Amino acid sequence: MSENSTNFIKIPDREPPINSIGWLAWIRHNLFGSTTNTIITVLFFYFFYLYIPPFVDWAILNANISGSDRSVCDANKAGACWTFIKVRLDQLLFGLYFATNPEEIWRPIFVFALFGMLVVPLVIDSTPHKKWLLMILLTIYPVIFIAVVYGGVFGIPVSDTGQWGGLLLTFALAFVGIVLALPLGILLALGRRSEMPIVRALSITYIEFWRGTPLITILFMASVMLPLFFPSGVEFDKVVRAMIGITLFQSAYTAEAVRGGLQAIDKGQNEASMALGMGYWRRTMLIVLPQALKISIPSIVNTFIALFKDTSLVSIIGLLDLLKMSQNASRSLDWNGYDIEGYLFAGFVFWIFCFGMSSYSQKLEQKLDTDRRSE
């Protein structure tokens, strides 16, 4: 190689031409990129102009929130009547029993708060011992829930399940559904992948049976037929009947979510543990299931979102969940005519929970994806 080398002279970086960066360029590129693009943008702006300002006026600027009866709302029909929600909030959230017994209202507040304290750290990435936290949530928490909300122990008066309602009932139904359906679903998923043909066939039949039937039919079945299934004298609470129906229904969906996880586990894991001389149950409990469950958490969360929305169907068999509670409230003599507010409030509460869970499951899915890729 020769000696007469020149030094590399770097041309200094320049700022890009002014029309290619900044918010102006962004607007030009994302809103007015082409003729069609411009037309779409203009149409949307016109549409928003037509509908958004009146809605904001109604829902916020002109809305009523003061007072404690309908006279305020009736005087100002141009705005939404949030007074109604404010006055009925206890009922909507905790149901009739706790709303009419103010000295007991600490009970639902306590279980909701405890739930929040358990769930928030679970969602945060850096929390240690997540597994144990989850175990507490799925085993000890339900016991505390029953003890505090149902009562009958530690001198806590028994609450009438017939008067359970609102968000508390919605939450209780959905939570019971997921907690009881999880072990059942895991067993079914293992059964569906079993090497024993009869076990496999039975699992498939069970899963597909419940998945093929609408929940409302199952709830009818639970409320009409469940008492018929047992010798006379065995009585079931209405809420318990709904819980049984929901659990059976949910177990089929959980099974499919877990099966997805099982399918994703490398065959080698099973073979390696077999080579170590492990039997089926040890292999499954120690090696395969822990990995499969981790992968299937996002799908399980998704089935839980669907279940959470579907609990509203119990209103058709006469339970007073959040939806039925707000409907009843807006049809009561005191507040007749304020349907929209009632539905919007219930819808908003459902939306917060479902949107939160679905964002979480999407985040988790992405994380699992990158984890697997980097492995």
Add this chain to the structure above:
Amino acid sequence: MTSTTAPKNSIDTDNAPIITIDKLNKWYGKFHVLKDIDLSVNKTEKIVICGPSGSGKSTLIRCINRLEVHQEGSIIVDGTELTDDVKHINEIRSDVGMVFQHFNLFPHLTVLENCTLAPIWVRKKSKIEADEIGMELLTKVRIPDQAHKYPGQLSGGQQQRVAIARALCMQPRVMLFDEPTSALDPEMIKEVLETMIELAESGMTMLVVTHEMGFANKVADRVIFMDEGQIVEQNDPGNFFNNPKSDRTKLFLSQILEH
């Protein structure tokens, strides 16, 4: 190459450059990727572009068929300047063939259908004629027996040769290669390079981004070294490898020839 695949206007003999790039500047957001690039490529010339990753070499050749949009300067391909005009862009794209690092074959079409798609719909050839050209080119890249398989059933090297055949089916006047061998196993690299060498011998104008210095030495008329978005040095392969002028080039060559 045979008459069907020879450049369209092979009669004209004027030696005007087929690609002229003048004072090209490009930014990704605020990041200045290409700086004052001047380059002209003559007909039948073979140019190898090398440089460290992030030096802008891929961006440069992607600008030539406007997969990337530049902000300053001009690119003239075969007498047509690249602007936002969709008609010009499509004309240029059908005259400029491109081969990608990851093949980018259409997985839902057979190997032959991959090759005949553009001739049928862009060149408006009959299916029979397009099939003939397709088979001829698949024979050229030595995989005629795979014509009715799907890309997913082929090895990486075979897929890349299909990708070359697909580009050639449009009878392009220039071929661009964007790191065509860097996603391949060593023995497959060889088969793809052999195909490219044959193509070069047939007189095709080629711009190749690659780190295969053996290929550059054997085929290139000119080797261009890029770093920090600018052309650091260009020379014929003999001088480039044995007598590099810039210290930056020396450093790069010492690193790449070490192993």
Add this chain to the structure above:
Amino acid sequence: MKKTSIPLHRNPKLRSLAVQVSLLFLVFYALFSLYSTTVSNLEDRGIKTSIGFFDEIAPFKVGYSPFLDFKLGETTYIEVFFIGVMNTLLVAILGIIAATFLGFFIGILRTSNNWIASKFALVFVETFRNMPLLLQIMFWNFAIFLAFLPPPKKSIEMGLFYLNSRGLHTPLPVIEDNILSFIWFGIIIATIIGAFIFAKRAKNNFERTGKSVPVFYYSLIAIFGIGFLSFFALGKPLGVEIPVLGKFNFKGGGQLPLPLFSLWFALTVYTSAFIAENVRAGISSISKGQIEAARSIGLSRAQMVRMVILPQALRVVIPPTISQYLNLTKNSSLAIAVGFEEVVAVWANISLNQTGQALIIIAMTIIFYECCSLLTSFILNMYNKRVQIAGR
């Protein structure tokens, strides 16, 4: 020489067989005891489980039965079941068609490079899929349509369609002359077959010479032209019944009573949010490289969408969308909340309460939905098999 024999309880084959047989026995025993307890419980209440009630006259009124004439005092229970099934299928088909169009539209908006369109689609999807469907049905029906749609006299006019607080009223074709209508249908079908033959020949011709003919437009012109000409030549064998404002409401034409309209509307919006998400996933599953390759060989935008993007995206979009169709069908059972008379409302609820035949009625309802579910799985399997053959 003696072979070491394995103790019976350690032979894996025998063990698995024993487990399975006892499990099967257990399941059948449980089902059988459930069945016999139920039957005896029903008998205690004075209900003998049998299908004898099928031919009894249903003592209640079914208001909406466009396919079977309902006459109070004449229609039997089994006919009520079929009315329910047909009403379910009607709203399912209407919902599937509308949700597909809306879902694809929103899904394409979602992937649009117009920022505002894409964000609008995002808000649409996240709003409607994260609220209970039942709530949405009731919201649209009770809080919006019933409260704000005008009375029949002030109906909203959309061409020959009228929307008011009683529902949607549409024009409906009616057959005026059976034989001539039949001939006219024959002519139309013959023209369509002709168009297919023409398309096939045009394709062959295209493959030979590369000359393409606008087959689609020619066929469209031919079908409409011949259809119109023969329609008048035959002396208008088909008439259109247009809804006419009567004393209280519109009469004649097609009727979608408000509960059906609300249900249809809510099912469409809810399901389209899920379909839109499928469409988005399908389109974004196509790698950037595919689009670059399509552009680099000179395909125009329309050609790229038709030849490269759509065929690949649809493979991802279609299977989950078919599952959504099944969900929509199952979800139509929520009609009970607004009083539309589909199979759950009219059969599993009213008929059950009237007759007490819980076992048979619930079983028939479930079997109906299981049939829909099986049909869906069958279609899905067929589709997957076909796609598998075509590579990948």
